[in-house]
Amino acid sequence: MICRPHYPDGYYDGDSENAVLRLSARTYFHYKAQNMADRILTLRNLNRATLARQLLLERVSLTPTAAIERLVGMQAQLSSAPFVGLWTRLNSFQRGDLASAIENRDVVKVTLMRATLHLVSAADYLRFRTTFNPVLEGAAESITQKRTPIDKERVLKVAHDFIAEKPRTFAEISAMLSAEMPDSDVGAMRYTVRTHIPMVQVPITTGWSYPGTPAFTLADVWLGKPIPDHDNLREVVLRYLAAFGPASIADIQTWSYLPLPILKETVEKLRPELTIYRDEKKKELFDVADAPVPDGDLPAPIRFLPEFDNILLSHKLRTRILADEHRKKVYLPALRVAATILVDGFVGGVWKVEKVKGVATLNIEPLVPLTKTQRSEMETEAEPLVRFIEPDAKGYAIKWAE
Numbered sequence: 001m002i003c004r005p006h007y008p009d010g011y012y013d014g015d016s017e018n019a020v021l022r023l024s025a026r027t028y029f030h031y032k033a034q035n036m037a038d039r040i041l042t043l044r045n046l047n048r049a050t051l052a053r054q055l056l057l058e059r060v061s062l063t064p065t066a067a068i069e070r071l072v073g074m075q076a077q078l079s080s081a082p083f084v085g086l087w088t089r090l091n092s093f094q095r096g097d098l099a100s101a102i103e104n105r106d107v108v109k110v111t112l113m114r115a116t117l118h119l120v121s122a123a124d125y126l127r128f129r130t131t132f133n134p135v136l137e138g139a140a141e142s143i144t145q146k147r148t149p150i151d152k153e154r155v156l157k158v159a160h161d162f163i164a165e166k167p168r169t170f171a172e173i174s175a176m177l178s179a180e181m182p183d184s185d186v187g188a189m190r191y192t193v194r195t196h197i198p199m200v201q202v203p204i205t206t207g208w209s210y211p212g213t214p215a216f217t218l219a220d221v222w223l224g225k226p227i228p229d230h231d232n233l234r235e236v237v238l239r240y241l242a243a244f245g246p247a248s249i250a251d252i253q254t255w256s257y258l259p260l261p262i263l264k265e266t267v268e269k270l271r272p273e274l275t276i277y278r279d280e281k282k283k284e285l286f287d288v289a290d291a292p293v294p295d296g297d298l299p300a301p302i303r304f305l306p307e308f309d310n311i312l313l314s315h316k317l318r319t320r321i322l323a324d325e326h327r328k329k330v331y332l333p334a335l336r337v338a339a340t341i342l343v344d345g346f347v348g349g350v351w352k353v354e355k356v357k358g359v360a361t362l363n364i365e366p367l368v369p370l371t372k373t374q375r376s377e378m379e380t381e382a383e384p385l386v387r388f389i390e391p392d393a394k395g396y397a398i399k400w401a402e
Contacts, residue, residue, distance in 0.1 A: 044296025
């Protein structure tokens with residue numbers, strides 16, 4: 001005899017050997033959400049869930065494009081950062097793997113989340129650029145409202161035509177705008193162009209694929225496709241939760257800079273489909289259905305993260321990855337974010353590479369006490385990393401801070 005548990009609105013279809021539970025989707029998700037909402041997730045639960053989704057519990061075998069899509073983009077103010085971020089997440093990753101994806105236009109460097117530079121897949125840029133219009137336009141308004149008003153429509157028209165002729169650096173764009181409208185604030189005009197015209201950085205074939213002074217071209221020209229005029233906010237929220245959840249609405253806003261009211265409305269519409277937990281302060285946390293939440297005691301390996309890694313920028317409450325006492329070592333002046341080392345899943349050190357007289361040295365500064373095993377694991381990770389970053393160095397070294 002088959003035991004048939006009761007579910008609201010549920011019924012079985014089929015014989016006793018192959019009983020199949022049939023539920024309406026709304027009833028099933030409501031029932032599940034009501035039951036999971038009672039589960040309290042500890043800080044370590046949240047840490048391990050985030051690490052798993054950020055590909056930091058174990059290296060995986062994915063293409064760079066697939067990995068970048070899994071992470072919903074990688075922050076890229078520093079051109080080397082996404083390369084290092086993929087090295088620490090993927091099996092046998094080589095510089096050329098990402099460089100080829102960039103050269104083939106499968107991956108693009110653009111202004112998107114938080115109005116900052118990111119590497120995203122070309123498909124995701126086309127999918128999400130319109131969704132982030134409020135973020136980009138809001139960023140421009142926050143700058144221009146404090147300056148002398150400009151003729152925005154004229155600025156965008158002449159800049160678009162100028163960039164359409166051939167890729168342009170922002171020095172060239174600024175000079176052209178100043179010549180066309182000499183009495184207008186060039187900074188306001190430049191930032192308006194950066195945020196309102198969909199553009200991609202044009203890569204080069206050396207170094208970290210992008211120069212210090214890049215040229216920009218129109219996104220639709222580079223990708224050979226127009227940008228759809230509809231938004232995909234629902235998918236943005238689901239993709240964020242899959243990459244960074246479980247998370248609050250405030251977390252989604254911190255990662256995206258999308259307006260809080262429209263995020264609240266979107267999450268409420270999605271609520272029947274989401275799994276809902278609570279943190280230790282009883283705050284609601286949302287998640288995609290059936291996403292695993294690992295046990296908090298699951299071992300986490302030593303991992304070196306690059307500057308500006310999104311795992312340090314994508315939650316309102318960052319203690320799931322960084323203890324408050326270490327913030328000043330990580331969030332640096334001039335809006336920089338240090339390269340960090342994860343120890344037992346949390347930031348336990350910072351690092352940087354210096355090259356002097358041809359010798360590349362990876363400097364490690366621990367922020368927490370380390371066991372002998374942890375120091376050994378750190379050195380095991382550090383040696384191939386410094387060789388990855390400086391492949392042409394004459395020698396290599398690992399140096400520990402006092």
